[in-house]
Amino acid sequence: MNKLEYQVDLLNAINQKLRKDEKMLRLICETSNSAFLYYNYEEEKVQTIANWDHFFDFTIQDIRDLTKLYDCVEEKYMIPLREVLFIEKQGMKSQSIEIRLKDNRICIEVEVNIVYDDNGQPTDKIIRFKDVTKFNAQNDELTYMAYYDILTGLYNRNYFVRLLGEFVRRAGEENEMVAVMFLDVDDFRKINDGMGIIVGDELVQLFGQYLIDLMGDNVVISHFNSDIYCIAIYGPYGARSVETIYQAIRERLKKPFKLTSGQEIFITVSVGVAEYPEAASNTLELINCAEIVMFKAKSKGKDKIQYFDGAILKDFLQNVSIETKLKEAVFAQNFMMHFQPQFRTTDRALRGVEALIRWKDDTGDMISPAVFIPIAEKNGTIVPIGTWVIEESLKAYADWRRKYHYPLIMSINISAIQYKQPDFIEKLLQILEKYDISPYEIELEITESILIDDFTEITERLAILRDIGIKISLDDFGTGFSSLSYLKGLPIDTLKIDKSFIDTVITDENTRIITESIIYMVKKLGFETIAEGVETEEQFKYLNEISCDIIQGYYLGKPMPAADIEKLLANMTSNV
Numbered sequence: 001m002n003k004l005e006y007q008v009d010l011l012n013a014i015n016q017k018l019r020k021d022e023k024m025l026r027l028i029c030e031t032s033n034s035a036f037l038y039y040n041y042e043e044e045k046v047q048t049i050a051n052w053d054h055f056f057d058f059t060i061q062d063i064r065d066l067t068k069l070y071d072c073v074e075e076k077y078m079i080p081l082r083e084v085l086f087i088e089k090q091g092m093k094s095q096s097i098e099i100r101l102k103d104n105r106i107c108i109e110v111e112v113n114i115v116y117d118d119n120g121q122p123t124d125k126i127i128r129f130k131d132v133t134k135f136n137a138q139n140d141e142l143t144y145m146a147y148y149d150i151l152t153g154l155y156n157r158n159y160f161v162r163l164l165g166e167f168v169r170r171a172g173e174e175n176e177m178v179a180v181m182f183l184d185v186d187d188f189r190k191i192n193d194g195m196g197i198i199v200g201d202e203l204v205q206l207f208g209q210y211l212i213d214l215m216g217d218n219v220v221i222s223h224f225n226s227d228i229y230c231i232a233i234y235g236p237y238g239a240r241s242v243e244t245i246y247q248a249i250r251e252r253l254k255k256p257f258k259l260t261s262g263q264e265i266f267i268t269v270s271v272g273v274a275e276y277p278e279a280a281s282n283t284l285e286l287i288n289c290a291e292i293v294m295f296k297a298k299s300k301g302k303d304k305i306q307y308f309d310g311a312i313l314k315d316f317l318q319n320v321s322i323e324t325k326l327k328e329a330v331f332a333q334n335f336m337m338h339f340q341p342q343f344r345t346t347d348r349a350l351r352g353v354e355a356l357i358r359w360k361d362d363t364g365d366m367i368s369p370a371v372f373i374p375i376a377e378k379n380g381t382i383v384p385i386g387t388w389v390i391e392e393s394l395k396a397y398a399d400w401r402r403k404y405h406y407p408l409i410m411s412i413n414i415s416a417i418q419y420k421q422p423d424f425i426e427k428l429l430q431i432l433e434k435y436d437i438s439p440y441e442i443e444l445e446i447t448e449s450i451l452i453d454d455f456t457e458i459t460e461r462l463a464i465l466r467d468i469g470i471k472i473s474l475d476d477f478g479t480g481f482s483s484l485s486y487l488k489g490l491p492i493d494t495l496k497i498d499k500s501f502i503d504t505v506i507t508d509e510n511t512r513i514i515t516e517s518i519i520y521m522v523k524k525l526g527f528e529t530i531a532e533g534v535e536t537e538e539q540f541k542y543l544n545e546i547s548c549d550i551i552q553g554y555y556l557g558k559p560m561p562a563a564d565i566e567k568l569l570a571n572m573t574s575n576v
Contacts, residue, residue: 039063039125055101055108055129073099081110088114088122098132107133149223150510151201152208157230158448160222164232165283167218168276171234178276179236181245182290185227186268186302195263200227203265206257214245230287242273246305268303270294279308288378292316323375325361330381335359337392339565341557342411342530345544350572352409352443354552355393356559357385377417386418390431394442396562398435404569411443411473416450425464439469443494447475463491473530477518488525494550495522499533502553506538516546523547 036049037060046060058068066085070078077099084097096111109132115124149156155163167178185191185207192200204227211221211229218234236242249269256264272294280286289308295316297306306312329335339353359367376382390412397410418424432439444465450458462472473494474487497518504511519529531543534553543551557568 033131035129037066037125037127037129039127041122041124052129054131055106072101074102084110084112085127087112088125091120106131107136149208150514151205152223153212154208154229155220155222157222157224160220160224160230160232161283161287163220164286167220167232167234168283168286171276176235178286179233179242180274180276180286180290181231181233181242182272182274182287182294183229183231183249183269184271184294184298186270186298188227188267191265191267195265199259199261199263199265202259203257203267206259207267210252211249214248216240219245230290236275246271270297270302271305272297272308273305274308289313322361322367322372323379325367326359326372326375326381327379329359329361330376330384333388334362335385335388336561337389337396338559338561339393339396340552340559341565341568342409342550342552343556345540345548345551348556350406350408350568351550352411353565354411354445355389355413357389373415377415380417382415382417383421386415387427389413390428394431394435394437396565397441398437399562400566400569401437401441403566404573406569406573408441409443409471410437410441411445413445413475414450416447419446419450419458419461425461425468428470429468440471443471443473445473445475445496459490466491466493476532487522492527494528494530496530496532496552497548499553502531502533502535502539502543506536506542512542519546519548 033054034050035052035055037052038047038049039045044063046063046065048060052059056069056072058065060066060068069081069085073081077097080097081099084095087093087095092114093116094111094113096109098107098109100107109128109130111128111130113126113128114122115126117123147155147159164178164180170176171178185204188200191203204223208223208229211231214231215221217240219240220232222230222232224230231245233240233242233245238244249271253266253268256266258264272290272292274280274286274289274293276286279289293306293308293312296312297304300306336358338356338358340356341353342351343349344351357369359369359372361367373382376385393410393412397408400406400408421427429439432442446462466472471493472491473496474490474492475496476498477495495518497515501511501515501518505515506512522529528549530550530552531539531548532552534540534543534551534555536555539553540551540555560568
């Protein structure tokens with residue numbers, strides 16, 4: 001081969017590679033949800049690339065044609081868009097803006113980048129138009145979920161507590177009153193048991209939708225759970241007095257609620273009322289007082305309203321024998337630990353276990369954590385209980401590791417009160433050292449209630465724990481007030497999707513949309529996802545399909561004593 005032939009072959013090879021690179025670049029551009037505009041200042045050359053027709057029905061032949069964009073966007077975006085399109089006039093290199101088109105309501109992110117020469121003169125301009133409509137819709141879904149109850153459209157419980165806290169703070173500064181009305185539908189269990197859960201849910205929804213109309217300036221209403229609602233009133237006088245609102249509710253309940261089936265149902269409600277500052281000086285105590293006197297209203301025959309009275313509270317507390325039993329149990333450490341396994345969805349490998357406390361009282365009756373944990377948080381016994389849980393969990397974990405050498409994550413629930421103890425981190429590290437356990441093997445589960453009081457201080461302490469190596473998991477996501485804006489600022493590793501979503505994820509399309517949005521957005525933030533309450537193969541397969549990382553639930557593993565976890569580990573290690 002002579003020199004000329006070699007050069008021809010080399011040139012052909014280069015041209016072939018350039019054609020392949022050009023094809024690859026074109027395919028990337030055409031399959032994206034973006035369009036590009038390129039402008040060369042020296043040649044005054046304009047070129048549009050990729051999906052221009054997706055956004056605009058006109059062509060760009062001259063840089064002055066960019067002004068056509070102004071007619072495509074909503075009026076409020078015209079001036080900001082003009083400023084962004086010509087940022088070279090201010091010597092800027094890059095800037096972006098989000099706009100919305102007039103006709104098709106597409107939301108677009110416009111990003112402008114300018115290239116300058118050594119003398120500071122612009123040489124090239126690249127404008128990217130990205131369709132962010134779907135992303136914004138997903139964000140809107142999560143934002144709604146953060147503040148509102150999906151079933152009724154009322155505020156959810158945690159956000160209501162946040163708003164009530166603001167009422168109480170303002171009232172303290174302005175020497176004002178705040179009233180809380182705690183509403184419970186009478187005999188709701190009979191409706192659920194006799195007519196079915198679907199009927200019960202529809203009834204809850206209809207009543208909640210009526211209550212929405214009662215909201216207004218300084219009146220906020222929440223669907224707490226099941227058949228319970230809560231109303232907070234700032235300055236409860238005149239048109240927004242407790243009596244006025246209560247009478248409006250009673251007047252509505254004189255008429256039945258008509259279900260989609262055509263069935264008509266009458267209901268009554270029992271109402272407890274507590275006022276700041278008379279009944280309590282803080283948010284949670286105010287709600288608790290209203291709840292306690294609501295039970296007094298029920299004891300009077302239901303369909304009643306009961307205002308807070310110190311004597312009622314005293315009698316109620318005296319009759320709660322479980323509190324005394326709990327204190328005795330704490331003293332005797334009369335508890336037991338169960339552990340629920342967590343599995344990775346991809347291969348069903350054991351990822352770790354969640355530590356769960358159990359209590360059998362001196363009569364042999366099992367007391368649900370949902371009953372005694374709130375009491376423990378009220379009377380302060382949650383601190384020694386929490387310390388006992390950490391100690392017992394890590395002792396069991398150290399024993400498993402020594403015997404089976406299987407890498408696990410021990411996940412432990414931490415109460416807000418326990419977490420806020422000044423010596424919490426110190427005590428935790430002492431127990432880890434005692435059992436020679438690495439912080440990287442531990443995961444602490446927190447709920448959003450921890451974040452209510454002082455977000456900045458709490459997140460700083462979480463960051464300290466993460467710096468040590470301890471994983472942080474946000475539990476019960478979807479039932480609180482999380483929004484993406486604050487979620488992305490939290491130093492967490494794992495997010496647990498609440499069981500209430502998993503229960504209906506197969507049957508309810510809206511739940512599926514929200515669940516998929518959560519997993520998609522959370523993965524973008526770099527967190528792992530755990531689905532709680534997975535009880536069927538169908539739920540498991542669906543969660544695997546949408547790339548949920550970990551599942552926990554009765555389908556693969558119920559809560560079990562430490563001995564049964566040992567059997568599970570023994571079986572797994574024997575098969576390796």
